[in-house]
Amino acid sequence: MNDTLRTWWSTGLTAALAALYGWLGLAAHGLDRALGLGGAVLVLAAVPVARRSRALAVTLLVAGAVPLAVAAWWSIAAPLVGLLILLLGWTAVRTGPAPTAPPNP
Numbered sequence: 001m002n003d004t005l006r007t008w009w010s011t012g013l014t015a016a017l018a019a020l021y022g023w024l025g026l027a028a029h030g031l032d033r034a035l036g037l038g039g040a041v042l043v044l045a046a047v048p049v050a051r052r053s054r055a056l057a058v059t060l061l062v063a064g065a066v067p068l069a070v071a072a073w074w075s076i077a078a079p080l081v082g083l084l085i086l087l088l089g090w091t092a093v094r095t096g097p098a099p100t101a102p103p104n105p
Contacts, residue, residue, distance in 0.1 A: 010092035011047055017085045018043040021068065024078055035071055036078075039064040043085055050093040061089040 018040045025036015042064030050057035069082030 010088055010095060014047060014085065014089045014092045015044060017081055017088060018064075021065070021078075021081055021085065024072075024081065025068065028072070032068060032071055035068040039068050039082075043089060046089060047092055054093055057093045058090065061086060061093065065089070 022040030046060035065082040065085040072078035
């Protein structure tokens, strides 16, 4: 598998899992709803941010995936999707384009 295909697959799967995380948030109530929807937004934001800073992108992935997984620890779906987001999101961030430095004025 070449690098372009690996990047597209991991990015697409991360986006699909973020959508699933948002769907889990919509099905929940109270704090879990906010954690699910906010987590989905953070995970989706992590992939484009990886072009500027991989450390920030990984921070966004963790901040998006972990809170709902911890809050809904009794469920099998939320922790499993959170773990898959971390694994595939880390791959998408790592295999994406290298971070670029801002131009010097």
